[in-house]
Amino acid sequence: MRVLRRIRRLRRRDAVLLWQALGAVLLVRGYLGRGAHHDLRRMIEAHGLTLPAADPGAPRAELAEIAWSVRAVARLVPGASCLTQASAGQILLARRGHATTIRLSVPAQTATPGILAPHAWLMAGDTIVLGGTPEDYNRHRILHDFTLPGAGPA
Secondary structure, rough: OOOHHHOOOOOOHHHHHHHHHHHHHHHHHHHHHHHOOOHHHHHHHHHHHHOOOOOOOOOOHHHHHHHHHHHHOOOOOOOOOHHHHHHHHHHHHHHOOOOOOEEEEEEEEOOOOOOOOEEEEEEEEEEEOOOOOOHHHEEEEEEEEEEOOOOOOO
């Protein structure tokens, strides 16, 4: 009941952002739940085909809105991992014409030796959109980047 009251008090723009984020998170969660990682990448890249060759970058306010909306709905979706959130954010920003990169990494030092703990970050240029703080990021080693067509090096 509390959630419904909070939703009713939202500005229309915020409510629309949350609905879009929910759709993107559920879409990505469906792909990842089926183990269709390659199909997910192809679908996300299809969103990026309309990106300009030299994306000037998304305004920080827009990045913050997308991050807020994805994090908010991810709390409601079981299994909405960092990869789910980064992928959903990438879809939403691609729909708005912004180039982004999903960066996969592992901690430079792990608490438990022999345990791999990969993490996904959503980057817009050098800006961390989703995934954690710059301090967290600096403690990771990059494994791979998934950059949308039209996006420059991150």
